Amino acid sequence: YLSYIQIDNPLVRVVDPVFLGMHVGDVSSCEVSSKCVQKADAKERVGVFCQVDSATTVVEYSDLPVEFATQTDEQGKLLFSAGSIAIHMISINFLQRVADVMPWHRAHKKVSHIHLETGERVSPQEPNAYKYERFVFDIVPMADRSLVVETKREEEFAPIKNAEGMDSPSTSKALQQARAIRWLRTYIEVHDGAQVEISPLTASSSDDLATVELPSSIDEHGACVV
Numbered sequence: 001y002l003s004y005i006q007i008d009n010p011l012v013r014v015v016d017p018v019f020l021g022m023h024v025g026d027v028s029s030c031e032v033s034s035k036c037v038q039k040a041d042a043k044e045r046v047g048v049f050c051q052v053d054s055a056t057t058v059v060e061y062s063d064l065p066v067e068f069a070t071q072t073d074e075q076g077k078l079l080f081s082a083g084s085i086a087i088h089m090i091s092i093n094f095l096q097r098v099a100d101v102m103p104w105h106r107a108h109k110k111v112s113h114i115h116l117e118t119g120e121r122v123s124p125q126e127p128n129a130y131k132y133e134r135f136v137f138d139i140v141p142m143a144d145r146s147l148v149v150e151t152k153r154e155e156e157f158a159p160i161k162n163a164e165g166m167d168s169p170s171t172s173k174a175l176q177q178a179r180a181i182r183w184l185r186t187y188i189e190v191h192d193g194a195q196v197e198i199s200p201l202t203a204s205s206s207d208d209l210a211t212v213e214l215p216s217s218i219d220e221h222g223a224c225v226v
Contacts, residue, residue: 040081058084186206
């Protein structure tokens with residue numbers, strides 16, 4: 001099996017044994033399984049899981065019409081709320097079977113280049129090149145019975161997409177620290193203001209900390225790397 005994750009999401013569990021167990025269980029065809037979170041809002045730039053012609057599919061945020069992206073139910077909840085966080089468990093045999101039939105996507109991009117006559121670097125203001133890409137989520141509807149598991153975003157989703165503001169290193173760090181504090185408070189006292197980090201080599205869940213030697217407490221001015 002192949003565990004597929006995004007390197008710009010430091011909260012991701014590289015291999016989740018529970019997720020793997022569900023992938024090989026009777027509820028799926030053991031081909032591809034995915035994780036999702038509830039979208040923060042209608043404008044969040046993540047794809048959404050939905051049914052297209054009876055097949056589970058991921059629709060990229062840029063392809064989802066605004067009237068669908070903003071549609072809500074009677075309680076005000078988004079109808080298309082299952083946001084894809086690009087975490088998949090894929091069976092190798094299935095991947096080998098579908099790799100050559102995955103579609104290509106054309107993206108019009110601004111690509112810097114060297115001017116052939118002057119030798120100077122040119123940074124275009126308008127798109128000047130086409131980039132052809134394949135998206136992993138395109139294999140989801142190819143499965144006989146794919147599995148989508150909803151997880152808590154505060155536990156597994158802290159993306160770094162921007163230099164500042166939302167989804168930046170500062171917001172990701174805050175989410176990583178908040179999770180570390182939650183996990184540690186199961187076992188020890190951690191005061192507000194403490195600086196805490198848990199290495200993924202130490203623990204991939206709070207249960208893993210049960211066998212780790214920990215300090216008795218961490219005060220508000222303390223810092224701890226576990």
